[in-house]
Every structure is written in C-alpha cells, then in structure tokens.
Amino acid sequence: MNMLYYILQVPTTTAPLPDKISMIDLLQKGGWIMYPLYILLAGAIFVFFERLIAIRKAAKIDDSFMNIIRDNIVSGNIAAARNLAKNTNNPVARMIDKGIQRIGKPIEAIERSMENVGKLEMYKMERNLSILSLIAGIAPMFGFLGTIVGMIQLFYNINNSGFELNTIAGGIYVKMITSGSGLIVGLIAYVGHNVLTTQIEKTAYKMEAASAEFIDVLQEPTK
Numbered sequence: 001m002n003m004l005y006y007i008l009q010v011p012t013t014t015a016p017l018p019d020k021i022s023m024i025d026l027l028q029k030g031g032w033i034m035y036p037l038y039i040l041l042a043g044a045i046f047v048f049f050e051r052l053i054a055i056r057k058a059a060k061i062d063d064s065f066m067n068i069i070r071d072n073i074v075s076g077n078i079a080a081a082r083n084l085a086k087n088t089n090n091p092v093a094r095m096i097d098k099g100i101q102r103i104g105k106p107i108e109a110i111e112r113s114m115e116n117v118g119k120l121e122m123y124k125m126e127r128n129l130s131i132l133s134l135i136a137g138i139a140p141m142f143g144f145l146g147t148i149v150g151m152i153q154l155f156y157n158i159n160n161s162g163f164e165l166n167t168i169a170g171g172i173y174v175k176m177i178t179s180g181s182g183l184i185v186g187l188i189a190y191v192g193h194n195v196l197t198t199q200i201e202k203t204a205y206k207m208e209a210a211s212a213e214f215i216d217v218l219q220e221p222t223k
Contacts, residue, residue, distance in 0.1 A: 033145060040142070044189040044192060047129075047192075048192035050128070052195075055196060055203060060090060061092050061210075062088075065088065066210055066213050069084065069100075070217045073217050078103060081100055082097065082100045091118070094117055094121065095118050095121065102114075107218065114214070133193055135186065138186075139182045143183060144178075146177075150175030150178070
C-alpha cells in the first residue's frame, strides 16, 4: 500500500515531442543552391508539357486519311489527294504531300524525298529534348555540390567551435537536402525524357507505315 502511494506521488514526466517541420521550411534549409534546382525543375516541367502537347498533336491522324489518299490516286485524281495532304497539319500528311509532288519520278526518288521530310519532322518533334537530358545530368551534380559546400562549412565550424553531436547531426541532415532535391529533379527530367522519346517512336512508326502504304499505292497499277 505504501509502495502504491509512493508511485502515485511521483510526478510523471513525458518526453518532449519532436519539433515538426514543414516541407517548405525543410527545403529552405538547403541554402542558396536550392534556387538553381528550382529553376531546373521549372524548366523540366515546362519542356515536358510543351513537347508532350506538340508530339500528341503531331501524332493525331484521321484513320480514313490514307484510304482517301489511296482512292484519289488510284482514280487518277492527284489534285484532290494533294489538296487533302496539303490541308492536313501533321507530319504524316506533310510526308505524303511531298510524295504526291514527286509522282511520275522513280520510286527511289519518291522514297528519298519522303524520307528527307520524315527526318525533318522527327527533328521538329525531338526539339528541346536535349534540355531534359541536360537537366537529368546536372541536377544531381548541383545537389552534390550543395552538400559538399555545406559539409565544408560544417567542419569549419566544428574546427572553430568544437565538437557537439547534436549540432553535427542537425547540420548533416540539412546539408543532405540539396543532394536529395537534386536527385529528385534529375529523376523527374529523366522519366520525362523517356516518356517523350516513347511518344516520338510511336509517331515515327505511324510515319513509316504511311510511307510504305503510299509506295504500295503507287505500285498498285503496275502489279
């Protein structure tokens, strides 16, 4: 009974709860090196969506487009086929339009002309993709640079002020913020680059299929 009374009389203490920190406050602790990372992230997002919209627009083509081209060419109505291709705004139509303009010339010359247009259209779709590749490479480097600079400052302060475990632990996690942020930005740019590359490859396949179908149409009367 006395023991129970003693326990009840002892004041209970609770461990202090750790301070909570928001993500914004955490990022701000990364220092000045975070600002280049913010710029790189904004650039990666802008380039990704700008290219994604442009590539999807380029990939849109009416399923009946090649059928109408085929019917007009087979019936000898070259002008109608040319008018349709000229007024359709996508890479496939521009490539077919170049082929129609070369009708009457050897098949090899037509294929070469269409191939040149196809290369130009591919270049247009791949424009600015190198920016995403560059961001994917340099963002982690910026992050590591921020960490290295922060660690140098930390050890300099230790040398001058002495060794304190809490200060060192807090300083290290703060300096690692830039490395983590740089890796995240680089990963976003890398994934975006690969997504766009896949979309371009799908569009290139459509262009190749349309080119082969057009050449077959030109050779049909001779079969």
